[in-house]
Amino acid sequence: METALQSNQLTTLANENQRGLINSSAFTFSKEKRLPVLKTKMETKGLSIYYNKTLAVEDFSLSVPANQITAIIGPSGCGKSTLLRSLNRMTDLIPRTHVEGSVLLDGENLYAPNIDVVELRRRIGMVFQRPNPFPMSIYDNVAYGPRIYGVRNRVALDDIVETCLKQAALWDEVKHKLNQSGMAISGGQQQRLCIARALAVEPEVILMDEPAASLDPIATLKIEELMQNLKSSYTIIIVTHNMQQAARVSNFTAFMMLNDHKAGSLVEFGETAGLFTNPKHKQTQEYVTGRFG
Ligand SMILES: Nc1ncnc2c1ncn2[C@@H]1O[C@H](COP(=O)(O)OP(=O)(O)O)[C@@H](O)[C@H]1O
Ligand SMILES: [Mg+2]
Secondary structure (H helix, E strand, O other), X not given: OOOHHHHHHHHHHXXXXXXXXXXXXXXXXXXXXXOEEOOEEEEEEEEEEEEOOEEEEEEEEEEEEOOOEEEEEOOOOOOHHHHHHHOOOHHHHOXXXXXXXXXXXXXXXXXXXXXXXXXXXHHEEEEOOOOOOOOOEHHHHHHHHHHHXXXXXXXXXXXXXXXXXXXXXXXXXXXXXXXXXXXXOOHHHHHHHHHHHHHOOOOOEEEEEOOOOOOOHHHHHHHHHHHXXXXXXXXXXXXXXXHHHHHHHOOEEEEEEEOOOOOEEEEEEXXXXXXXXXXOXXXXXXXXXXXXX
């Protein structure tokens, strides 16, 4: 539970974070209003997701800006992971799920019949709550995706592995032991390895489902720093039930909770500082001040 004091701290965090946003190169300014206009990278329109006949997410419409970090927050069980998985059609892998509405990537509906799901999951990568390195060497974990896509040249693979491990802020810690198992490093390192593995296939969007939930505070901070460095090149969507984390790392926040039908729905979406400082809805206010959740 957040106290009132923690809630003030959240506001400060969100405000400081916002200064970074203003300096972001992703902004263009419209001539008349001098307001920032952001390019939309992904969009959900009237998205509803069912497990069997049970509605888990209802009528969810959200525009995700390019080269920004968007956080999805809300109480446990409100459908955050379900929503996130639908954004790269991981939902397809769960039997008896059913999706209505659309998910657009650069304006193209990912649920259209002719979509190449493998290619779409290359463009939209995912990092899970528990680090899940493959049982193979650090090197092979990162080279795995590129190899599947046909990269065989050793020099090219070496280059990809080094670049991605550097982007994931892990290179210096593992460069002398690339042939050791990816499972024989710390949890925080494993999660950065999973991020490097996701980067290796050159995605455009990275989905992160509570990526620091199983990590200690120092490893968590590393992941958060890393996200800030990645956002100039990627669009990041992070699910978290940790509000401090959302306030620290994200530029935009979507707050969702269960509606009257016991399905997850969007309550409020906006710039993170605004949503924490001056929420428009009573439910958001109650959640960010820790009255429930
Ligand atoms: N694979 C599944 N099969 C059936 N129901 C599921 C499955 N995954 C999640 N649910 C249900 O969907 C609802 C939302 O879950 P989830 O998306 O995991 O919420 P959150 O990530 O916000 O905690 C919950 O009621 C959960 O029990
Ligand atoms: Mg979840």
